[in-house]
Amino acid sequence: MRIESDLKLGFKDVMFRPKRSTLKSRSQVDLEREYKFLHSPFKWKGIPIMGANMDTVGTFEMALSLAQKQLFTAVHKHYTVEEWKFFMNTAPSDIINYIAVSTGTGKKDIEKVLEIFKQNPELQFLCIDVANGYSEHFVDFVKKMRGYLPEKVIIAGNVVTGEMVEELLLSGADIVKVGIGPGSVCTTRVKTGVGYPQLSAIIECADAAHGLGGHIISDGGCSVPGDVAKAFGAGADFVMLGGMLAGHDESGGELIEKNDEKYKFFYGMSSSTAMTKHVGGVAEYRASEGKTVQVPYRGPVEDTVLDILGGLRSTCTYVGAAQLRELSKRTTFIRVTEQENRVFTK
Numbered sequence: 419m420r421i422e423s424d425l426k427l428g429f430k431d432v433m434f435r436p437k438r439s440t441l442k443s444r445s446q447v448d449l450e451r452e453y454k455f456l457h458s459p460f461k462w463k464g465i466p467i468m469g470a471n472m473d474t475v476g477t478f479e480m481a482l483s484l485a486q487k488q489l490f491t492a493v494h495k496h497y498t499v500e501e502w503k504f505f506m507n508t509a510p511s512d513i514i515n516y517i518a519v520s521t522g523t524g525k526k527d528i529e530k531v532l533e534i535f536k537q538n539p540e541l542q543f544l545c546i547d548v549a550n551g552y553s554e555h556f557v558d559f560v561k562k563m564r565g566y567l568p569e570k571v572i573i574a575g576n577v578v579t580g581e582m583v584e585e586l587l588l589s590g591a592d593i594v595k596v597g598i599g600p601g602s603v604c605t606t607r608v609k610t611g612v613g614y615p616q617l618s619a620i621i622e623c624a625d626a627a628h629g630l631g632g633h634i635i636s637d638g639g640c641s642v643p644g645d646v647a648k649a650f651g652a653g654a655d656f657v658m659l660g661g662m663l664a665g666h667d668e669s670g671g672e673l674i675e676k677n678d679e680k681y682k683f684f685y686g687m688s689s690s691t692a693m694t695k696h697v698g699g700v701a702e703y704r705a706s707e708g709k710t711v712q713v714p715y716r717g718p719v720e721d722t723v724l725d726i727l728g729g730l731r732s733t734c735t736y737v738g739a740a741q742l743r744e745l746s747k748r749t750t751f752i753r754v755t756e757q758e759n760r761v762f763t764k
Contacts, residue, residue, distance in 0.1 A: 439738035518543035564590025580626030600639030602661035624653030643729025665713035680715035
């Protein structure tokens with residue numbers, strides 16, 4: 419046993435230090451990024467914010483809405499091959515730039531995902547998603563999928579340390595998903611005691627990935643637009659959102675009414691709700707590692723997206739970044755013990 423005493427930070431522990439800027443307006447800020455990938459020849463251009471591959475967020479409806487603003491969606495893994503075929507036949511042709519097919523690592527998962535790509539060869543992104551990306555089985559699965567899909571962009575996760583980011587990139591991943599336990603409906607940290615403060619995880623993993631020509635996604639921990647900006651400032655190439663995109667028309671989850679107020683269910687993919695829905699219950703050898711909550715209904719997702727993008731542009735103007743790709747170069751974080759004055763906050 420040993421203890422690492424180096425300080426590790428989350429989003430709530432820092433704020434941006436403002437810097438002199440030549441920008442006259444937020445409208446001058448360019449949020450588009452263009453990426454080349456380590457293994458895939460595909461080039462991507464868009465705003466690098468992603469809807470999470472949760473069945474209450476990563477829906478086809480969400481993908482269509484976010485794509486209109488050039489945002490990305492990792493579509494959840496529970497759609498059938500037939501549902502994918504119907505969606506691809508009816509969606510705009512440029513949707514391929516803004517969606518990923520998600521999969522687990524079981525034998526049936528391989529058969530299903532390969533059939534989806536066979537029927538829809540224009541699809542470009544695969545998201546291989548497990549809660550614990552540290553197993554040899556997971557690394558072997560990434561290698562196997564790179565062999566099956568040599569031209570596709572492969573996203574793999576989740577991990578939180580630089581050496582595992584390097585391992586996954588060298589095994590065939592183009593983008594590594596970073597985050598263990600920061601999500602709003604994730605209980606991994608209290609059920610297992612395992613985790614890593616998200617801001618420090620981004621800083622360390624981005625450093626490892628960029629040294630090899632790879633990319634990372636910050637997955638989880640964002641509750642306000644300022645957190646999204648902090649993730650980019652710390653070096654994330656993409657930022658994945660779950661709770662911030664829940665509760666909308668395009669989100670999954672049942673709509674209910676309680677005390678004349680509308681709510682939508684939102685739950686973690688390791689929650690008992692998700693496991694009961696998709697595999698018949700929580701296996702006796704494991705514990706539920708997710709919450710089920712009721713999120714106030716928020717209508718169309720467009721207003722939320724505009725709020726996030728507006729906050730991000732404003733961050734860029736405060737630190738003098740004319741383009742999103744400049745943000746991490748312009749970032750100085752200051753450590754704080756207080757984020758906001760909460761006198762008039764419920």
